[in-house]
Amino acid sequence: MTFEDAASAIAAAGRRMxxxxxxxxxxxxxxxxxxxxxxxxxxxxxxxxLMTAADVMAVDAxxxxxxxxxxxxxxxxxxxxxxxxxxxxxxxxHGHSLANTVLSRRAGTSIRLAGYxxxxxxPGGSTHDTAVDLPVxxxxxxIPRLQQAIDALWDDAPGAPPGYVIRGHGVxxxxxxxxxxxxxxxxxxxxxLCHLEEGRHSS
Ligand SMILES: CSC[C@@H](O)[C@@H](O)C(=O)COP(=O)(O)O
Ligand SMILES: [Zn+2]
Numbered sequence: 001m002t003f004e005d006a007a008s009a010i011a012a013a014g015r016r017m018x019x020x021x022x023x024x025x026x027x028x029x030x031x032x033x034x035x036x037x038x039x040x041x042x043x044x045x046x047x048x049x050l051m052t053a054a055d056v057m058a059v060d061a062x063x064x065x066x067x068x069x070x071x072x073x074x075x076x077x078x079x080x081x082x083x084x085x086x087x088x089x090x091x092x093x094h095g096h097s098l099a100n101t102v103l104s105r106r107a108g109t110s111i112r113l114a115g116y117x118x119x120x121x122x123p124g125g126s127t128h129d130t131a132v133d134l135p136v137x138x139x140x141x142x143i144p145r146l147q148q149a150i151d152a153l154w155d156d157a158p159g160a161p162p163g164y165v166i167r168g169h170g171v172x173x174x175x176x177x178x179x180x181x182x183x184x185x186x187x188x189x190x191x192x193l194c195h196l197e198e199g200r201h202s203s
Contacts, residue, residue, distance in 0.1 A: 018049025022095035029073035067194035097194035121187035
């Protein structure tokens with residue numbers, strides 16, 4: 001994929017997430033892996049619903065900018081961490097929805113999603129009759145330290161997690177390409193919304 005095609009797919013994903021209310025203010029960040037050592041990612045501080053190709057830039061696999069002047073997402077190293085760990089990841093999405101924010105503020109170290117038909121949209125999903133534990137990490141403005149905590153969990157529990165949540169902050173998901181990542185994000189956000197509603201009606 002060319003940088004131009006990736007930038008256009010990233011801007012379209014930003015508009016979709018904005019339409020869903022998942023990227024308020026300038027929240028969220030989005031990337032596509034262009035090559036083994038090249039990632040197209042949103043510049044920091046841009047409104048994700050109003051982006052053009054000029055709001056996307058290239059960084060290397062360690063998050064260093066390919067061009068002088070532009071500043072990539074504050075959370076670039078979390079994208080790099082996903083691409084480093086999951087060879088099949090081709091696109092990463094991060095959003096701040098109401099559901100993922102509220103639920104993660106009251107969760108322990110994970111949120112259990114069980115019995116939902118949309119679990120089939122997750123890696124290896126073939127039935128609703130299963131449970132998936134979505135890891136929850138404490139928020140941290142020190143992004144390298146946050147990535148260390150994420151790597152530690154992935155080292156302990158290797159497999160194919162559907163994504164993760166940062167407490168009171170937002171969710172990260174990925175997929176083989178942008179369509180796969182968006183499908184996973186939509187499925188996850190729908191189930192989190194169900195979870196939130198169920199909690200509201202049972203208390
Ligand atoms: C609008 S504050 C949110 C940021 O702190 C961050 O969490 C975020 O999602 C967007 O940061 P960005 O640097 O634009 O990628
Ligand atoms: Zn964020």
